[in-house]
Each structure stands twice: as C-alpha cells, then as structure tokens.
Amino acid sequence: IAGITQAPTSQILAAGRRMTLRCTQDMRHNAMYWYRQDLGLGLRLIHYSNTAGTTGKGEVPDGYSVSRANTDDFPLTLASAVPSQTSVYFCASSRSGTDTQYFGPGTRLTVL
Amino acid sequence: GQNIDQPTEMTATEGAIVQINCTYQTSGFNGLFWYQQHAGEAPTFLSYNVLDGLEEKGRFSSFLSRSKGYSYLLLKELQMKDSASYLCAVIDSNYQLIWGAGTKLIIKP
Numbered sequence: 001i002a003g004i005t006q007a008p009t010s011q012i013l014a015a016g017r018r019m020t021l022r023c024t025q026d027m028r029h030n031a032m033y034w035y036r037q038d039l040g041l042g043l044r045l046i047h048y049s050n051t052a053g054t055t056g057k058g059e060v061p062d063g064y065s066v067s068r069a070n071t072d073d074f075p076l077t078l079a080s081a082v083p084s085q086t087s088v089y090f091c092a093s094s095r096s097g098t099d100t101q102y103f104g105p106g107t108r109l110t111v112l
Numbered sequence: 113g114q115n116i117d118q119p120t121e122m123t124a125t126e127g128a129i130v131q132i133n134c135t136y137q138t139s140g141f142n143g144l145f146w147y148q149q150h151a152g153e154a155p156t157f158l159s160y161n162v163l164d165g166l167e168e169k170g171r172f173s174s175f176l177s178r179s180k181g182y183s184y185l186l187l188k189e190l191q192m193k194d195s196a197s198y199l200c201a202v203i204d205s206n207y208q209l210i211w212g213a214g215t216k217l218i219i220k221p
Contacts (some may be wrong), residue, residue, distance in 0.1 A: 040218035042213035090154055097207045
C-alpha cells in the first residue's frame with residue numbers, strides 16, 4: 001500500500017541517549033518533512049528536505065539532525081535526548097515544496 | 113512575524129452547520145490548506161485554496177479572501193465522526209508552510 005511509514009510507534013527514552021526516528025515513503029515524493037506536535041502549539045517544522053541529497057532547517061532544529069541519502073528515507077536523529085523533546089513526531093512528504101503534504105502515523109516519544 | 117489565528121475550540125450539534133475561521137498574517141501568500149486531525153492520529157488533507165472564492169467538496173467547503181487574509185472551513189450536516197481538530201496552514205513567500213494551532217471541534221448529539 002502506497003504511503004508513508006514511521007518507526008517506532010512509540011518510545012520511552014532516558015535523557016542523554018541517542019535516538020533515530022525512521023521515516024519511509026513509497027510515493028516517490030521529492031520533499032519530506034519532520035514536525036513535532038505539542039499540545040496547544042500545533043505543528044512545528046524541525047527539518048525538511050526538498051530533494052534527495054539536500055536538507056534545511058525549520059522552525060525548531062536545535063538538538064535534531066536529518067539526512068536524505070535517497071528519495072524514500074528521511075531519518076531524524078536526536079543526538080542526546082532531553083525531556084523537552086518529549087512530543088509526538090510526524091513525518092510528511094509532498095511531491096514538491098508547495099504541494100499537499102501527506103503524513104505518517106507519528107511517533108510518540110517520551111524522554112525521562 | 114508570521115501568525116495564523118484559529119479559535120481554540122468550538123462546539124456544534126449533530127446535523128447542524130459549523131464555520132471554522134482562520135485569519136493569517138504571513139510574508140506573502142502562495143496557498144492555504146485545511147487539514148483534519150482526529151485525536152491520536154495524523155493530519156489528513158481536506159482542501160486547498162489559492163484563489164479567492166469557495167471550493168466545495170461534499171459536506172465540506174473552504175472559502176478564501178486573500179485581501180482580508182481570511183479563510184473559513186464550512187462543515188454541513190455534521191456527524192459525530194467530524195469531531196476532530198481542524199488545522200489551517202498557509203504557504204508563505206518562501207514556500208514554507210506555516211501552521212495554525214488548530215481548532216478542536218466537539219460534536220454533541
């Protein structure tokens with residue numbers, strides 16, 4: 001089934017640990033995005049990639065890194081997790097930067 | 113700064129009509145999206161407006177006035193399954209998508 005998948009579904013992580021959230025799409029979309037969603041704050045863009053091999057910083061990039069080695073995958077890494085990174089993380093993709101974005105099911109991350 | 117305003121929460125009755133407003137102040141405008149998000153789920157696309165006027169899609173319609181920086185989402189014949197958050201998002205002049213915080217819609221029988 002065409003779409004976008006994320007892993008893990010949820011994770012509890014000790015502060016200071018490294019964590020990679022995975023995102024894969026099979027729609028051959030050029031653009032991919034990582035958002036975090038916190039209660040009352042809406043979706044905030046962490047990092048994005050307009051095409052394979054390029055990445056850019058969003059509104060809240062500190063503490064996060066991404067890579068885009070190919071069209072399908074866009075992993076998000078927390079180098080040293082902190083409790084303020086407790087959130088729901090959504091990956092999204094779109095055909096281009098101005099097209100409709102399609103979202104993965106999300107990863108619920110708790111940092112203790 | 114860039115800003116998108118939506119009411120935090122609205123309540124409506126099953127079978128009725130509800131209008132969810134969105135006002136925006138952004139650096140430029142290249143389109144406006146409405147998304148629906150059920151609790152614990154991902155946002156899903158509802159509508160896209162880039163020109164002024166009304167776009168109708170079944171029970172849902174979306175209106176845009178670029179001169180007023182204003183949009184609304186109109187939901188008719190409300191059903192219990194319409195209970196969700198509705199997110200307004202604007203593409204700015206840098207082709208970045210700016211998101212509102214969302215409106216939580218509660219449907220009562």
